[in-house]
Amino acid sequence: MRASGILPAPEWQVSQWFNTPQPLSVAGLKGKVIVLHSFQMLCPGCVIHGLPQTQKITNLFDENDVTVIGLHTVFEHHNVMTPEALEAFIHEYRYTFPIGVDQPDGKQGLPYTMRTYNMQGTPSLILIDHQGYIRKHSFGRDEDMQVGAEIALLVHEAKIAAAQHNSQAADHVKSKEKHENKGCDEDKCCV
Amino acid sequence: MRASGILPAPEWQVSQWFNTPQPLSVAGLKGKVIVLHSFQMLCPGCVIHGLPQTQKITNLFDENDVTVIGLHTVFEHHNVMTPEALEAFIHEYRYTFPIGVDQPDGKQGLPYTMRTYNMQGTPSLILIDHQGYIRKHSFGRDEDMQVGAEIALLVHEAKIAAAQHNSQAADHVKSKEKHENKGCDEDKCCV
Amino acid sequence: MRASGILPAPEWQVSQWFNTPQPLSVAGLKGKVIVLHSFQMLCPGCVIHGLPQTQKITNLFDENDVTVIGLHTVFEHHNVMTPEALEAFIHEYRYTFPIGVDQPDGKQGLPYTMRTYNMQGTPSLILIDHQGYIRKHSFGRDEDMQVGAEIALLVHEAKIAAAQHNSQAADHVKSKEKHENKGCDEDKCCV
Amino acid sequence: MRASGILPAPEWQVSQWFNTPQPLSVAGLKGKVIVLHSFQMLCPGCVIHGLPQTQKITNLFDENDVTVIGLHTVFEHHNVMTPEALEAFIHEYRYTFPIGVDQPDGKQGLPYTMRTYNMQGTPSLILIDHQGYIRKHSFGRDEDMQVGAEIALLVHEAKIAAAQHNSQAADHVKSKEKHENKGCDEDKCCV
Numbered sequence: 001m002r003a004s005g006i007l008p009a010p011e012w013q014v015s016q017w018f019n020t021p022q023p024l025s026v027a028g029l030k031g032k033v034i035v036l037h038s039f040q041m042l043c044p045g046c047v048i049h050g051l052p053q054t055q056k057i058t059n060l061f062d063e064n065d066v067t068v069i070g071l072h073t074v075f076e077h078h079n080v081m082t083p084e085a086l087e088a089f090i091h092e093y094r095y096t097f098p099i100g101v102d103q104p105d106g107k108q109g110l111p112y113t114m115r116t117y118n119m120q121g122t123p124s125l126i127l128i129d130h131q132g133y134i135r136k137h138s139f140g141r142d143e144d145m146q147v148g149a150e151i152a153l154l155v156h157e158a159k160i161a162a163a164q165h166n167s168q169a170a171d172h173v174k175s176k177e178k179h180e181n182k183g184c185d186e187d188k189c190c191v
Numbered sequence: 192m193r194a195s196g197i198l199p200a201p202e203w204q205v206s207q208w209f210n211t212p213q214p215l216s217v218a219g220l221k222g223k224v225i226v227l228h229s230f231q232m233l234c235p236g237c238v239i240h241g242l243p244q245t246q247k248i249t250n251l252f253d254e255n256d257v258t259v260i261g262l263h264t265v266f267e268h269h270n271v272m273t274p275e276a277l278e279a280f281i282h283e284y285r286y287t288f289p290i291g292v293d294q295p296d297g298k299q300g301l302p303y304t305m306r307t308y309n310m311q312g313t314p315s316l317i318l319i320d321h322q323g324y325i326r327k328h329s330f331g332r333d334e335d336m337q338v339g340a341e342i343a344l345l346v347h348e349a350k351i352a353a354a355q356h357n358s359q360a361a362d363h364v365k366s367k368e369k370h371e372n373k374g375c376d377e378d379k380c381c382v
Numbered sequence: 383m384r385a386s387g388i389l390p391a392p393e394w395q396v397s398q399w400f401n402t403p404q405p406l407s408v409a410g411l412k413g414k415v416i417v418l419h420s421f422q423m424l425c426p427g428c429v430i431h432g433l434p435q436t437q438k439i440t441n442l443f444d445e446n447d448v449t450v451i452g453l454h455t456v457f458e459h460h461n462v463m464t465p466e467a468l469e470a471f472i473h474e475y476r477y478t479f480p481i482g483v484d485q486p487d488g489k490q491g492l493p494y495t496m497r498t499y500n501m502q503g504t505p506s507l508i509l510i511d512h513q514g515y516i517r518k519h520s521f522g523r524d525e526d527m528q529v530g531a532e533i534a535l536l537v538h539e540a541k542i543a544a545a546q547h548n549s550q551a552a553d554h555v556k557s558k559e560k561h562e563n564k565g566c567d568e569d570k571c572c573v
Numbered sequence: 574m575r576a577s578g579i580l581p582a583p584e585w586q587v588s589q590w591f592n593t594p595q596p597l598s599v600a601g602l603k604g605k606v607i608v609l610h611s612f613q614m615l616c617p618g619c620v621i622h623g624l625p626q627t628q629k630i631t632n633l634f635d636e637n638d639v640t641v642i643g644l645h646t647v648f649e650h651h652n653v654m655t656p657e658a659l660e661a662f663i664h665e666y667r668y669t670f671p672i673g674v675d676q677p678d679g680k681q682g683l684p685y686t687m688r689t690y691n692m693q694g695t696p697s698l699i700l701i702d703h704q705g706y707i708r709k710h711s712f713g714r715d716e717d718m719q720v721g722a723e724i725a726l727l728v729h730e731a732k733i734a735a736a737q738h739n740s741q742a743a744d745h746v747k748s749k750e751k752h753e754n755k756g757c758d759e760d761k762c763c764v
Contacts, residue, residue, distance in 0.1 A: 042665045047620060053336075060336055077661035085653035092615045092650075145244075145251055148339030156344055233474045238429060268474075271467035279459035283424045435718075442718055527626075527633055530721030538726055 006135065009034070009128040012071060012113040014100035016083045018090050024069060024098055026132050031162065033066045033154040034128035038073045038102075038114065041081055041089040043122045049141055050123030051095065056144065057151065058097045065155045070099035073114040073122060078104065127151065130158035197326065200225070200319040203262060203304040205291035207274045209281055215260060215289055217323050222353065224257045224345040225319035229264045229293075229305065232272055232280040234313045240332050241314030242286065247335065248342065249288045256346045261290035264305040264313060269295065318342065321349035388517065391416070391510040394453060394495040396482035398465045400472055406451060406480055408514050413544065415448045415536040416510035420455045420484075420496065423463055423471040425504045431523050432505030433477065438526065439533065440479045447537045452481035455496040455504060460486065509533065512540035579708065582607070582701040585644060585686040587673035589656045591663050597642060597671055599705050604735065606639045606727040607701035611646045611675075611687065614654055614662040616695045622714055623696030624668065629717065630724065631670045638728045643672035646687040646695060651677065700724065703731035 009026050017023055026034070037054040039046035051070070058068045074081045083101050090099060102111035117126065120139040127136035127150060136150055200217050208214055217225070228245040230237035242261070249259045265272045274292050281290060293302035308317065311330040318327035318341060327341055391408045399405055408416070419436040421428035433452070440450045456463045465483050472481060484493035499508065502521040509518035509532060518532055582599050590596055599607070610627040612619035624643070631641045647654045656674050663672055675684035690699065693712040700709035700723060709723055 042661055044666055056334070056336055060334070060340070077658075077665075080653075080655065080658035080661050082653065085650075085658060088615055088650035088653050093617055143247070143251070144335040145247055145339035148336035149251070149343035152340035152343045153347055156347055233470055235475055268467075268470035271462075271464065271470050273462065276459075276462035276467060279424055279462050283459075284426055438716070438718055442716070442722070525629070525633070526717040527629055527721035530718035531633070531725035534722035534725045535729055538729055 006133050009126070009132050009134045010113075010116045012036075012100065013103040013116075014071070014113070015103045016101040018087060018099045019096060020098035024067065024100070026128065029067050029128075030132055031130050031158065032064075033130060033151060033158055034126075035066055035068045035151060036071055036126040036128065037069070038071045038117075038119055038122055038124040038126070040072065040074055040076070040122045041086055042077055045141065046123045047093075050125070051093065053142070053144060053147065054097060055095055057147065060148070061151060061155065065158065066151060068097040070095065070097055071102050071113060072099060073102040073111050073119065073124075074104065075110050075114060075121075078108050127154060129154050130161055197324050200317070200323050200325045201304075201307045203227075203291065203307075204294040205262070205304070206294045207292040209278060209290045210287060211289035215258065215291070217319065220258050220319075221323055222321050222349065223255075224321060224342060224349055225317075226257055226259045226342060227262055227317040227319065228260070229262045229308075229310055229313055229315040229317070231263065231265055231267070231313045232277055233268055236332065237314045238284075241316070242284065244333070244335060244338065245288060246286055248338065251339070252342060252346065256349065257342060259288040261286065261288055262293050262304060263290060264293040264302050264310065264315075265295065266301050266305060266312075269299050318345060320345050321352060388515050391508070391514050391516045392495075392498045394418075394482065395485040395498075396453070396495070397485045398483040400469060400481045401478060402480035406449065406482070408510065411449050411510075412514055413512050413540065414446075415512060415533060415540055416508075417448060417450045417533060418453055418508040418510065419451070420453045420499075420501055420504055420506040420508070422454065422456055422458070422504045423468055424459055427523065428505045429475075432507070433475065435524070435526060435529065436479060437477055439529065442530070443533060443537065447540065448533060450479040452477065452479055453484050453495060454481060455484040455493050455501065455506075456486065457492050457496060457503075460490050509536060511536050512543060579706050582699070582705050582707045583686075583689045585609075585673065586676040586689075587644070587686070588676045589674040591660060591672045592669060593671035597640065597673070599701065602640050602701075603705055604703050604731065605637075606703060606724060606731055607699075608639060608641045608724060609644055609699040609701065610642070611644045611690075611692055611695055611697040611699070613645065613647055613649070613695045614659055615650055618714065619696045620666075623698070624666065626715070626717060626720065627670060628668055630720065633721070634724060634728065638731065639724060641670040643668065643670055644675050644686060645672060646675040646684050646692065646697075647677065648683050648687060648694075651681050700727060702727050703734055 011026050014023065035054070035057055037050060039050055039054075041047070043050075054068060054070060057066070061068075072081070072083075072086050086099070086101065102113045104111050105115075117124075117134075117137070119137075123140070125136065125138050125142055125147070126134060129135050135154060202217050205214065226245070226248055228241060230241055230245075232238070234241075245259060245261060248257070252259075263272070263274075263277050277290070277292065293304045295302050296306075308315075308325075308328070314331070316327065316329050316333055316338070317325060320326050326345060393408050396405065417436070417439055419432060421432055421436075423429070425432075436450060436452060439448070443450075454463070454465075454468050468481070468483065484495045486493050487497070499506075499516075499519070501519075505522070507518065507520050507524055507529070508516060511517050517536060584599050587596065608627070608630055610623060612623055612627075614620070616623075627641060627643060630639070634641075645654070645656075645659050659672070659674065675686045677684050678688075690697075690707075690710070692710075696713070698709065698711050698715055698720070699707060702708050708727060
């Protein structure tokens with residue numbers, strides 16, 4: 001049950017990935033919390049605050065619970081914030097989380113995902129819950145303490161859901177077993 | 192259900208309170224999460240990091256969910272870290288959360304609560320859940336992001352418990368009403 | 383030659399010293415640059431910025447050139463910012479520069495030196511040149527870079543003056559020698 | 574008079590300038606102190622510490638005394654740290670001091686000036702006195718207070734030299750005038 005106004009996270013469109021052996025998608029990450037940090041390599045607020053915070057999230061939370069993704073959403077200086085430049089930037093700053101290049105529109109405008117998510121600029125922080133819903137969408141600087149609190153709650157929600165799912169699945173298996181096991185096997189007889 | 196090793200928080204013993212109209216106790220705060228920050232006014236790590244973090248917790252979390260308490264656990268320089276000095280310190284640094292003076296042992300040793308809680312020194316951070324159990328007990332410096340995450344989870348736990356309790360209470364009331372309302376009043380008749 | 387408006391530094395009046403085997407005075411320090419940092423141990427701006435800067439000055443400059451002095455100018459909370467409390471404070475924060483207690487007026491008002499120097503509050507930073515003149519008198523926060531620049535210039539001025547003095551003294555000795563050495567000694571004959 | 578080991582600053586070789594209407598040279602800046610900050614736009618130590626310090630120097634010292642110059646000494650990732658990328662970087666970080674692109678060697682190696690000055694890496698800080706001598710050559714992080722002190726002394730040295738020069742020049746003019754004005758003009762007669 002979601003409050004009205006909570007929207008499903010659209011798929012991002014990424015032209016190139018770094019720090020990940022395979023492409024990542026909202027659908028493919030269902031069940032996990034997604035921290036999506038949108039940045040530009042020449043945005044001072046991203047370099048000074050946003051990206052270090054994103055690395056901190058990567059270090060703090062269990063990667064089985066949270067997938068941290070950087071999204072290079074270039075909306076200015078397209079000719080110099082290229083994927084090649086981004087690769088050198090990632091290397092020098094030693095970021096370890098997966099980073100995708102937001103699909104350019106080919107006309108020096110807002111890239112695809114940035115437009116789809118209706119971002120106001122960089123840095124933007126988007127939290128997506130285990131069901132794929134956008135639960136936070138902020139622009140500018142967020143305090144570490146608040147971000148830590150928000151992610152922790154989404155992780156907890158995911159775990160509860162997983163536990164319920166497992167328990168229901170177990171019930172389902174049991175009930176299915178009941179039906180399928182009608183009659184007797186060597187151990188028991190079912191009605 | 193608690194993991195083994197999780198202990199109930201003993202009552203603190205406070206000789207004097209600041210920033211609160213009435214004394215606070217573990218028992219009296221049951222249902223709420225308690226953040227207990229143990230400090231000394233002449234401890235640099237407390238002044239530079241611990242107390243600002245404690246004020247940040249106060250500002251971030253809802254006071255209906257979390258009670259933040261500073262505990263002045265003087266174990267050295269007893270003659271100058273007096274309640275009177277503490278009062279001036281609180282005034283100058285503009286802390287807004289309740290602060291208690293840990294009951295001295297009268298022999299210039301560890302104060303009462305510090306010994307009861309087996310604290311290693313200052314700053315110490317203790318998180319107590321809504322049922323009064325100690326869920327975190329750390330000495331030194333904790334990252335804002337981690338502390339935010341931990342408190343958020345305890346708050347959530349408290350809310351879930353409160354919701355369950357209310358729902359059970361409602362059931363209880365309903366069932367009680369059923370019994371008591373047997374027969375008819377001016378509005379309706381119960382079976 | 384001083385610009386008009388530059389005043390000689392009055393003697394401070396100190397009731398008790400820490401971190402120095404003997405009392406210090408403006409007169410006794412003539413020839414050296416004096417950095418006088420006025421603070422209160424319960425003043426957040428002093429603890430967070432002013433005192434760390436003062437320790438940095440102590441570490442950076444040669445003690446033969448610059449004498450750094452902390453002055454505890456208590457103008458509020460007199461009953462708790464006692465010399466005894468100050469001693470514990472100095473011990474815990476590990477300040478290494480000499481610190482004096484500004485002579486109280488005995489009426490809970492401004493202490494003696496603070497009034498004499500016409501300080502506006504704490505932290506105050508006063509730079510005194512090698513001739514005993516006040517060359518900087520500021521209240522609040524100063525940038526490290528600027529303070530470093532100002533002190534360096536005063537040190538240089540002192541060294542130039544010392545060199546000139548030595549050179550004049552040498553001339554004086556020479557001329558004296560000339561006179562006194564008129565005639566011959568076992569080594570040489572002077573005209 | 575220089576201590577032995579103090580070397581004249583070689584001319585830098587710059588392929589492109591930003592933030593200055595005309596090229597700058599060691600020779601052309603004789604009489605002024607030069608602060609030369611060597612950086613790369615993808616060097617974290619430069620972005621986090623070196624460049625902000627350089628901007629602080631620009632803001633603190635009088636531009637008539639000190640010329641601050643950034644030098645983009647690209648020795649890695651040549652293909653992405655282009656002048657075009659640098660221009661966007663300067664724009665986004667709002668640096669106001671002149672910045673030159675160190676002449677590439679065309680073989681992806683150390684650029685010309687970096688090799689000539691024998692720099693170890695970025696950030697490097699080089700202070701050049703009013704006579705064109707290298708007075709500081711450091712690699713890594715320098716404290717603001719120390720850098721402020723060092724620059725202030727070089728500025729002072731330059732002013733003293735300028736004052737002496739002016740005084741000698743005035744003497745020279747006077748003596749020249751004496752000679753040239755021998756005899757009478759409509760105003761006066763000289764002996």
